[in-house]
Amino acid sequence: MRNEVSSDEKENLLTRREFLSRTLQSAAGLYAFSLLHGVANAQTDDKSTTLTAAKSEISSRFVADARWWEPMGKNNIVRCKLCPHQCSVPDGQRGLCGVRQNMDGKYKTLVYSKPVSMHVDPIEKKPLFHFLPTSTAFSLATAGCNFGCKFCQNWEISQAKPEEIPSEYLPPEKIVEMSKKESTPILAYTYSEPVIFYEYMYDIAKAGKKENLRSVMISNGFINKEPMRELCKVLSAVKIDLKAFTDKYYKEVCSGERDPVLNTLKTLKEIGIWYEIVVLIIPTLNDGEQENREMCRWIVNNLGPDVPVHYSQFFPTYKMMNLPRTPVQTIERCHDIAKAEGIHFVYLGNVWNHKYENTFCPKCDKLLIRRQGYYTKIEALKDGKCAGCGTTIPGVWS
Ligand code: SF4
Ligand SMILES: [Zn+2]
Structure with a gap:
């Protein structure tokens, strides 16, 4: 008989109280991070804020x-x-x-200047593969989301209320200052859903632009057209999660809707900003060949063949512990269907050391960018063109 509990099982046994205590610890980590990076003069949450947080109120400085x-x-x-x-x-x-x-x-808004998670990540982690490869991104999130995905990897922050996670007061200029200190050329709004911290994201991106920092949004794409258009004035790239190709999935698994996300993709195309798509494939829920084929056809017909599509492997998490990890063969099959439907750049995600992490020239098949996990090397891309046949490779390369 087994009498030890594995770390995975322990994870599942977390109660809400334990979760809150863990997020408080991570907030302490955030503070340490900031001190380490020389922003000790930024105002930090004080005792009174912690007390008001306990009463489910929020400090006015974040409003x-x-x-x-x-x-x-x-x-x-x-x-x-x-x-x-x-x-x-x-x-x-x-x-x-x-x-x-x-x-x-x-x-x-209750989360202005209230990040709850900050890291320096490779841009490949977002993933954005055709946007300044090998660069780093100063990445941040606030609490909250407008979806309720049952497979959310960041549910501890995306499904939390702002007052449940104490944090520092870090206005846009401070974030830009921190990013510059880290020498990261990119600011990334990510982890939870940046749409819901629109004002904070917008003002950081605007301040960053003045300092030649480029901003990218990692989003579910559930945003109205006008705010999206306005936001694109200060963004340089967007990654959209296309969760599935059925409205049923969007409603039942994500508490959202599909068509507004498709409309956002069309808006991004109209605007001409760089964007990439990620599709998380979950066994039995959205791994059908027909669904994938229809999605690829929609992409080619509405967005064209040059938008990169990343198929990502699902790992059991949050409210979806009952489903297995996606077999690699399943996302390889998705890859093959996408290529057969005419999409030029198709990648596999969450699968380390796979040849489909690399970028190949769609014309002569030359290896242009090599990737192994987060190791990235430009092999044969010169001034945005294939060094073999001269084909222009779409993306933002400098
Ligand atoms: S419309 Fe969307 S962004 Fe606005 S309050 Fe509702 S969920 Fe939040
Ligand atoms: Zn080529």
Whole structure:
């Protein structure tokens, strides 16, 4: 009889109290990170904030005017127009994402200058494979999300309320300063869902742009067209998770909808910003050949063959511990279908040391960029062209 509990099993046994205690510890880690990187003069959450957090309130320094909303005419109700949920929010209440609140008929964000996770990552981790390869990105997230994906790897922050995770006060200029100190040329909004911290992201990206830092958003693409267009003025690239190709999956697994995400992809194409797509393949839920084929056809017909598509392997997590890890053969089959449907750049993700992590020339098949995990080497790409046959390779290379 086995009497030891594996670390994976322990993970599953975490209670909500343990989860909160762990996130508090990670907030302490965040603080240490900031001190280490020379921003000790940034204001940090003090005892009083911790106390108010315990009462489910939030420090006023993290509250800022929200964008993209309108009053609804009576009883101080407002409608949020940032994402397709279009929440109508009574006075004193929050929208579905939990980070935007109606305060006396004015809509506010509760996470401005309130990051709960920050790391320096290779850009390949986002993943963006055709955007400044080998560069690093100063990456951050606040609490909250407008989806509720049952497989979320970052549920500890994406499904938390802002007051559940204490954090430092780090306004946009501080983030830019920290990124410059790290010599990271890219700022990445990631981990949770950046759409819901729109105002903070926008202002960091704007401040970063003045310092020649480029901004990328790693998103579910569930955002209305107008805010997306406005945001693209300060972004340089976007990665969109196309969770599946059925609305049923979006509704049942993610608490979202498919078509607004497809519309976002079309908007990005219209605007001409660089973007890539990631599809997480989950056994029995979205691994059907027909679904994948239809998705690839939609991509080629609406976006063209040059948008990179990354198929990613699922690992059991959060509310989806009952399903197995995706077999490598399954995502290899997805890769083959995508290539057969005409997509030029198809990658496999979460699978280390696979030849389909590399970039090949779609015309002469030359190896252009070699990748092994997060090791990346430019092999035969010169001024954005294949060194073998001269074909222009789409992307942002300098
Ligand atoms: S951003 Fe949040 S509050 Fe606004 S519509 Fe979406 S879920 Fe609702
Ligand atoms: Zn070539």
